[in-house]
Structure formats: structure tokens, C-alpha cells
Amino acid sequence: MIRTIDIIHYAYKQAPWRVQRQWISTFLLIGLGLAMIAALYLDVTAHAALTGRAIQDLNADIIAVQQSNADLETQSATLTSNSAMQTRALALNYQPVQSNQMQFIVVPGYIAPQPVALISAPALQPSAPTIRPEYTQSLLDWFDQHLHSSLSASMLGASQ
Amino acid sequence: MREQYAWRSLTLASILALVGFAIILQIVRIQTSPEAAIFRRQAAQDAQTVQTFYPERGLIYDRNGHLLAGNKTVYEIGVDLKSVKDKNAVALATGVELGLNPNDLYKLMANPPSNLTYLILANYVDEDKALALQQLKITTDEQTSSSGQSSLSGLEFTPHPERTYPEGSLASNVIGFVSHEGRGYFGIEEKYNDLLAGTPIQESVSIDPNKAADLPQVPDGTTLILTLNRDLQAATEQILDDSLTKYGAQGGTIVIMDPRNGEILAMASTPRMDLNQFWNYSSIYQNASEYNLAVSTPYEPGSVFKILTMAAALDNSTVTPATTFLDTGSFLIGGVTIKNWNDQAWGIQDMLGCIQNSLNVCMAWVSSQMGAQNFYGYMNRFGVGQLTGIDLADEAAGRLKVPGDTDWSPSDLGTNAFGQGVAATPIQIMKAASAVANNGRMVMPHVLYAMVRDGRQFNVPAQYAGSPISVNTAQTLDHMLATSIKNEASLAIVPGYQIAGKTGTAQIPIDGGYDPTNTNASFIGWGPIDDPQFMIYVWLEEPSASIWGSETAAPVFAEVAQKAILMLNIPPDAIRQQIAQH
Numbered sequence: 001m002i003r004t005i006d007i008i009h010y011a012y013k014q015a016p017w018r019v020q021r022q023w024i025s026t027f028l029l030i031g032l033g034l035a036m037i038a039a040l041y042l043d044v045t046a047h048a049a050l051t052g053r054a055i056q057d058l059n060a061d062i063i064a065v066q067q068s069n070a071d072l073e074t075q076s077a078t079l080t081s082n083s084a085m086q087t088r089a090l091a092l093n094y095q096p097v098q099s100n101q102m103q104f105i106v107v108p109g110y111i112a113p114q115p116v117a118l119i120s121a122p123a124l125q126p127s128a129p130t131i132r133p134e135y136t137q138s139l140l141d142w143f144d145q146h147l148h149s150s151l152s153a154s155m156l157g158a159s160q
Numbered sequence: 161m162r163e164q165y166a167w168r169s170l171t172l173a174s175i176l177a178l179v180g181f182a183i184i185l186q187i188v189r190i191q192t193s194p195e196a197a198i199f200r201r202q203a204a205q206d207a208q209t210v211q212t213f214y215p216e217r218g219l220i221y222d223r224n225g226h227l228l229a230g231n232k233t234v235y236e237i238g239v240d241l242k243s244v245k246d247k248n249a250v251a252l253a254t255g256v257e258l259g260l261n262p263n264d265l266y267k268l269m270a271n272p273p274s275n276l277t278y279l280i281l282a283n284y285v286d287e288d289k290a291l292a293l294q295q296l297k298i299t300t301d302e303q304t305s306s307s308g309q310s311s312l313s314g315l316e317f318t319p320h321p322e323r324t325y326p327e328g329s330l331a332s333n334v335i336g337f338v339s340h341e342g343r344g345y346f347g348i349e350e351k352y353n354d355l356l357a358g359t360p361i362q363e364s365v366s367i368d369p370n371k372a373a374d375l376p377q378v379p380d381g382t383t384l385i386l387t388l389n390r391d392l393q394a395a396t397e398q399i400l401d402d403s404l405t406k407y408g409a410q411g412g413t414i415v416i417m418d419p420r421n422g423e424i425l426a427m428a429s430t431p432r433m434d435l436n437q438f439w440n441y442s443s444i445y446q447n448a449s450e451y452n453l454a455v456s457t458p459y460e461p462g463s464v465f466k467i468l469t470m471a472a473a474l475d476n477s478t479v480t481p482a483t484t485f486l487d488t489g490s491f492l493i494g495g496v497t498i499k500n501w502n503d504q505a506w507g508i509q510d511m512l513g514c515i516q517n518s519l520n521v522c523m524a525w526v527s528s529q530m531g532a533q534n535f536y537g538y539m540n541r542f543g544v545g546q547l548t549g550i551d552l553a554d555e556a557a558g559r560l561k562v563p564g565d566t567d568w569s570p571s572d573l574g575t576n577a578f579g580q581g582v583a584a585t586p587i588q589i590m591k592a593a594s595a596v597a598n599n600g601r602m603v604m605p606h607v608l609y610a611m612v613r614d615g616r617q618f619n620v621p622a623q624y625a626g627s628p629i630s631v632n633t634a635q636t637l638d639h640m641l642a643t644s645i646k647n648e649a650s651l652a653i654v655p656g657y658q659i660a661g662k663t664g665t666a667q668i669p670i671d672g673g674y675d676p677t678n679t680n681a682s683f684i685g686w687g688p689i690d691d692p693q694f695m696i697y698v699w700l701e702e703p704s705a706s707i708w709g710s711e712t713a714a715p716v717f718a719e720v721a722q723k724a725i726l727m728l729n730i731p732p733d734a735i736r737q738q739i740a741q742h
Contacts, residue, residue: 052371067233067319070216071287077227077326082394099655099722104731106739112729115609116225116385119617136371 041139051135207368215358216321218381220335220348222390223423223609228335229349229435231321235290238280241272244314253300253312257293258282278316284340290317325435331393333429333452334386334607336553337438345438346451348384348607350553355382355611383612387423392416395723396426399716404430407712408704409681413453414716415586416724419594419686419695421622422603424550425724429453448554453699455550458558458583461699462666462709463501463518464684465579467641468592469527470515472538475633478530481511481640491521491528494570498524498578501665516644518663520578527577535573536562541628542592543602549625550587550605558584579666586697589684591625596641597660597686597695600627600634642689652685652714654721656732661685661717663709668702678702683713687721688733694724 078084137145190196220229237258239250247269255262258281265281272279297312304311323338336347344353358381400414416426429452433444449456473479489505491498500506500520506513514522527535539545545560560582561568575581587605595602604623611618629637641660645652652661664682667674681703686695698713698720706712724730731739 052368064319066216067321070231070321071233073219073227074230074232074324074326077230080226081327082226082330082390083328086394097726099726102726104735106735113224115223115387116221117617118221118225118383118385118610118612119615 044139048135048138055135207371208364208366210362211365212360212362213376213378214321214342214360215378216380217323217338217342218352218356218358218383218612220356221383221385222331222388222393223386223425224390225385226390227326228331228386228388228390229323229325232324233287233319234283234322235285235287236280236283236318236320237285237290237293238278238316238318239269240314240316241269241277241279242314244269246311246313249300249311250315253296254281254293254315257296258285258289284322290319293317327390328436329432329434330390330397331388331427332432332435333454334388334424334427334552335435336451337435337441339438345441346448346553348386348552351551352382352384352608356384357381379614384608385610385612385617386607387418387425387609388427388607389425389727392724392727393426393428395727396720397428397432399719399723400428400430403700403712403716403719406705407681407700407716409700409702409712411453411701413586413697413699414720415454415590415697416720417590417594417603417605417695417697419597419603419692422591422594422605423609423622424605424607425694425728427452427454427607449556451554452552453701454586454697455548455552455555456585458556458585458588459680459699460580460582460666460669461584461586461589461682462579462664462680463520464589464593464662464664464682464709465582465584466515466518466523466577467596467637467662467684468539468542468544468589469523469535469577470511470640471596471629471633471637472535472542473526473530474511474636475629476530476534476538478534479511479526481636484508484510485514485522485525487519487521489521491524491574493524493528493574494572496571496574498574512640512643515640515662516647518578523577524574527573532563532570532573535577536560538628539576541626542595543588543625544582544584544592546588548585548587548591548605551608555587556585558582558588560584579664586682586699590695590697592628593684593686594695595628596634596637597689597692598634599631600629602626602628638689645685648710650710650714652683652717652721654687654718654725656734657687657721657725657730658689658733659685659687659721660689661714663714665707665709677707679707679709681707681709681711681713683709683717685717685721688730688736690733691736693728693730694721696720696724 133142133145216231219227219231222228237254244250247266251262251266251269254260255265260282268279268281293315294317297315300312322340325332325335325337332347334347336345336349336351338344338349342357344350344356349356358379361376361378363376396414396416400412403409404412411430413429414426415424415428417424431444431450433440445451470479474481485508487500487506487509489500489503498520501518506517506519506522509517509519509522511522511526513519514526530538539560540562545558547555547557549555560576561572572581591602591605594605602625604625606620606623608620610620638660641662642658644650645659645661650661650663652659652663662684664680664684666680666682668678668680669675679702681698681700683698684695686692696717698716700709700712700716703712730736
């Protein structure tokens with residue numbers, strides 16, 4: 001009986017090279033999986049880094065544009081300053097008006113100019129710009145977040 | 161044979177495993193070594209930098225939206241001593257482009273203060289100069305890129321904002337200035353420094369692009385809109401400067417206020433300074449009170465003060481316009497003899513005559529009839545000797561001696577009645593006189609029209625400082641002052657407009673008495689009296705062309721009033737009455 005079992009076992013036992021190949025394949029598969037995860041991780045990290053750098057550049061651009069706006073407004077004010085405008089008016093042969101040269105006429109419905117209103121209506125407040133987590137999270141962060149959220153969801157469900 | 165291969169494979173695998181294990185061991189060892197902790201700490205430090213985010217200082221506009229104070233970009237130019245390779249070239253290029261001495265720059269770099277790795281070579285450099293130097297550095301970089309090291313390496317450019325004043329010296333006495341440290345001095349810049357400057361935010365910022373975060377939202381400083389009218393301010397300053405030359409005055413101030421709400425439309429004072437060169441302050445002014453005579457320098461105002469005395473007496477029913485007084489040319493009070501400006505007796509005068517002829521004797525009699533308690537009670541209600549509360553830095557309160565003060569004497573009741581022995585600022589007199597122009601209601605003078613913050617404009621409402629006199633008293637005195645201007649054919653008359661006003665010629669106190677030769681000439685007036693839209697105060701210090709306010713300050717008032725009428729679009733009385741009839 002035992003002899004018979006040995007024969008059967010021997011008959012169905014895989015050749016050693018097959019077993020070796022299976023082991024190698026298994027390790028290769030695991031290695032390949034790890035390599036894919038690593039590649040994915042590297043890709044996401046590289047993208048996140050590039051996006052982060054782009055955000056830093058944009059932040060610097062915002063500051064530069066703000067400074068440029070302030071400069072332009074100041075330059076405009078300098079070009080239209082009282083002394084500059086007087087000089088230009090005189091160069092164009094304008095003369096300061098005298099009180100005896102003024103003629104007042106009645107204009108129905110005329111409304112005298114009012115002091116400046118720099119902002120006529122309350123500005124709409126846009127929602128604060130925020131960077132979505134997809135652009136800052138690493139793969140591990142993402143995994144960690146989802147793990148935590150699903151854990152807390154299940155705990156919440158258990159408590160109910 | 162097969163066993164031999166197996167043996168070799170096993171040996172090779174063992175060696176590789178051993179090497180792998182050694183590598184892992186080494187990794188673990190490095191990670192847990194004391195040096196690793198230092199490196200981790202250093203990396204953490206380098207990955208974060210603490211940055212201070214300064215809000216942009218609030219802007220300042222005039223009432224018509226003209227920018228009076230703004231911000232511009234200037235550069236700090238420095239050198240990183242760790243990366244600089246050719247100090248000589250850096251010193252030469254920086255020196256030539258910025259107009260500095262290259263030798264000094266080289267010495268600075270060659271002998272830096274200990275522990276410094278970054279040296280500031282120049283700060284507050286104008287954008288065009290900084291960009292020229294930056295361009296030179298870029299060109300040099302390109303030319304020397306093959307050698308791998310730029311001769312101008314290490315030069316660094318850091319932009320930052322600086323306060324700038326597009327109008328230069330215009331309204332400098334009102335605006336004030338901001339030092340390089342960012343602190344406001346004088347005027348609006350000092351009074352509203354906290355609002356304008358905003359609140360800087362310090363935050364740790366990651367350099368790691370994987371941890372890029374939003375910039376902190378730093379709200380800008382509050383933007384201010386002033387009540388000043390830029391063009392009227394410029395015209396007023398021009399008239400003041402011309403008047404100093406014409407009348408040989410040492411200095412002066414002219415203020416234009418809307419008596420209906422206390423808005424200051426123009427406030428000129430001498431001397432002025434270019435606010436873009438604030439470092440010249442100490443060479444222009446001897447002390448802070450000279451910065452704005454209108455609010456910081458109390459003086460004995462002289463006969464313009466008679467408006468307040470007469471207002472008090474009329475309101476108190478001590479006199480009426482028809483009350484008569486026999487002017488004998490002198491009046492004894494508290495042991496002191498009061499005399500008129502021309503030392504003459506003017507005979508029988510009613511109260512209009514007293515005001516019109518500016519009789520000291522009459523006014524001293526009026527105040528003595530009122531009594532000290534009533535007189536000083538009214539002066540207190542007019543705010544004499546008190547701060548007006550105007551929103552400008554360094555306001556002075558002046559001084560009004562009252563009974564009970566150690567240095568008060570009964571003769572002060574007489575001299576105070578015509579504006580001697582009392583010190584007040586022009587803005588104080590204007591505030592008090594606004595009660596006469598404004599149907600008894602006294603306004604709070606102010607320079608701020610509105611604030612702009614968080615996308616909203618908040619207009620500042622007019623404030624009133626009580627009603628020291630009745631409507632009836634105000635209107636009566638208003639007409640008395642207008643009539644006196646008309647009757648004496650004053651140089652303050654503005655054709656087509658009914659103006660109320662009063663001249664002042666005040667002696668100047670010196671040690672132990674009064675200056676026998678010099679005077680302060682003043683005039684306060686407003687109009688049109690049926691709808692007063694401007695109140696003008698003129699003070700000329702020690703005019704040499706004439707000592708009399710009627711010959712110096714009064715014509716200056718007329719000139720300013722004509723400008724104000726033009727720029728504020730105030731039609732003549734006849735036209736306004738036509739409009740009213742429509």
C-alpha cells in the first residue's frame with residue numbers, strides 16, 4: 001500500500017526545475033509589483049514636487065505683480081501730479097481762469113461732484129484659494145488618510 | 161558536477177546575501193548614528209524658513225482720488241560672502257552702477273563683521289539702477305558660463321516696498337512722512353500709523369516643494385481718503401509762498417475748512433519739505449512744533465479773538481448790536497490801562513463800530529461787563545486752550561489763563577478780550593468761529609474723509625462739538641461781521657459774495673513784555689454768509705511790508721477766497737439766489 005502511494009507521489013511530483021521556476025516567478029512577480037509601486041510612488045512624488053515648485057513660482061509671481069501694480073499706480077500719480085499737470089497745461093498755452101471770467105448757468109438737475117468713492121459696492125469675497133490635497137499628498141499620505149477615514153467611518157457605524 | 165554547480169550557486173548566493181545584509185546593516189547604522197540626528201535636524205531647519213509677511217502700507221488719497229502717498233519697489237543689494245568669488249569685480253560693478261566708492265565696498269567685503277555671511281552693500285536702490293546692475297550680472301554670467309564661475313556671483317537683489325509721495329512737498333505738513341524703519345512721523349502718517357501700517361504676519365514656510373502651501377493672507381494697511389482738495393491745496397500753498405515774499409513775512413499758514421462739517425479742504429504752512437527726502441527734516445525744522453503751524457504752534461491771535469468775545473457778550477445778553485459805548489481812548493482794568501490800536505479815542509460807538517474799528521478799549525469794557533466767570537465760561541465752551549481733536553499728530557492746546565491760576569490777573573480779563581495774553585492755534589480759532597458761521601453749532605475739524613479696508617469704504621461722519629452760542633447770536637454776529645467788512649471797504653472783500661470776517665494784528669510776546677516792532681497778522685473769514693461753504697484762516701508771521709493784518713492778511717484772504725470759489729464751484733450770491741428761486 002505504502003509502495004503504491006510512493007509510486008503515485010513520485011509520479012505526480014513536479015520536476016525540481018519546475019519548482020525552482022515557480023519560486024523564481026513568484027519572487028519576480030513580487031519584485032515586479034514592488035517596482036510598479038515604487039515607480040508609481042516616484043511618479044506621483046515627482047509630479048507633486050513639480051506642482052509644488054509651480055505653486056512657489058506662482059506665489060512669487062503674485063508678489064511681483066502686486067509690487068508692479070503699486071509701482072504703476074505711483075508712476076501714474078507722478079505723471080498726473082499737480083505740478084506736472086500745471087506744467088503741461090502751461091505748455092499747451094492754457095491760462096488759469098480768473099473769477100471774472102467764470103460764467104455760471106443754471107442747469108436743471110445738475111448734481112455737484114461728490115468726493116471720490118474708491119469702492120462703490122462691497123467687493124465679493126472669493127472663497128479662499130486652497131491647494132487640493134491631491135497636489136500635496138504623497139502616496140503614503142493618501143493611503144494613510146483613506147485608512148483613517150474608513151476606520152473612523154466604521155467606528156462611527158459601530159457606535160450607532 | 162551538478163553538486164559542484166550547486167555549491168558554487170550557494171556560495172554566490174551567500175555572498176550576495178551577505179553583501180545585501182551588510183548594506184542594510186550600514187543603512188540602519190547610518191540612520192541611527194548620532195551624526196544622522198544632526199543631519200536630520202539641519203535638514204528640518206533648512207526645509208523651513210520663518211518669513212515675515214509685511215502688509216502693503218495703506219495709500220493716501222485726496223478727496224478727488226489723487227494719490228498723495230503710495231508705495232514703490234526699491235532694492236536691497238547685498239553679497240553672499242560664501243558664494244562670492246571675485247570681490248574686486250563685485251565692488252567695481254556695484255560701485256560704478258550705483259555711484260558708490262568701489263574701494264569702500266571692497267574693504268567692506270574683505271573685512272566683514274564676524275559671523276556674517278551676507279553683507280548689505282546698498283539699500284533703497286531705485287529700480288532702474290538695481291535692474292541695470294542685475295542686467296550686468298546676467299550678461300557676465302552668460303559670458304563666463306563656460307568657465308563655470310561668474311565674476312559677479314554672490315550679488316543678490318531683494319526687492320521691497322518704500323513709501324513714496326508723488327506730489328513731493330504738496331501738503332507735506334498734513335501728510336507727514338514714513339522713515340525707512342516704516343514708522344510714520346507727523347501729520348496723517350503718524351496719527352494713523354497703526355491703521356496704515358497694518359499687522360505683519362510671521363509664518364514658517366516650507367522650502368520643500370512637496371509641502372508648498374498657500375501664502376498667508378496678509379490684509380493690506382488701511383487706505384485713507386483725506387478731506388483735502390489737492391488742487392486747492394496747491395493753489396493755497398502758492399498764494400502763501402507768494403504772500404511771504406510780497407509782505408516780507410517770516411512764515412505763515414493758511415487753512416481752508418468747510419464750516420458746515422469741519423472738513424479741512426486745504427492746510428498750507430511754511431516751511432515745507434519734499435517728503436521723498438524726509439532725511440532733510442532736521443535741516444529744515446528746528447523743532448517739531450514748526451512742522452505744521454496751524455495745529456502745533458499756539459500764538460497770541462490778537463483781534464480775530466474779538467469774534468469770540470462779542471459772541472459771548474451777545475449770547476449772554478451783556479450787549480446788543482445797538483449797545484453804545486463811549487470810547488475815551490483808554491480803559492483801566494486790573495491796574496493795567498488798555499489802549500486802542502492807534503492810541504486814539506473813538507467817541508460813542510455801538511457794538512458794530514467796536515468790531516468794525518477793532519477797538520480794544522471797547523472789547524475790554526465788554527468783557528468786564530460780562531464778568532470773569534461768564535467770559536471764561538464761554539471761552540471754555542469755545543474750546544480755547546483745549547485740543548480741538550483734529551486728526552493730525554502733535555496738536556498743541558495753547559493756553560488760556562483762568563481765574564484761580566497762579567499767573568492769572570484781573571487785567572487778563574481785559575487783554576484776553578482782544579486776543580492778547582491768550583495762546584491759541586489757528587485751528588482752535590477756526591473751530592470756535594465755526595459756531596458763528598454755522599448757526600451756533602461748532603464743528604470738529606478733521607482731515608480724514610474715509611477709510612478703505614477689506615474691500616469696503618467707510619466714510620467718516622461729521623462730528624459736532626456742541627453749541628456754545630444760540631442760533632440768534634450766531635446770525636446776529638454773522639451779519640455784524642459781514643457789515644463791518646463791507647463798511648470799512650476791507651481788502652478782504654470778494655466781489656459778488658457776502659463775506660464775514662475779522663482782521664487781527666497781534667503783538668508778539670518777548671521776555672518781559674511785547675516786541676515793539678513786529679506783529680503777527682491774521683484774518684479769519686467765511687462765506688457766502690447765507691450758506692457758508694468755506695472758512696479761511698490766514699496767519700502771517702512778522703510781515704515787514706506792513707504790521708497791520710488789514711493790509712497783509714486781509715488781501716491774502718481775498719485771494720484765497722477767490723481761488724476757493726473757483727475750485728469749489730460756488731456761484732456768486734446773485735446766481736445762487738436765482739437758483740434758489742427756481
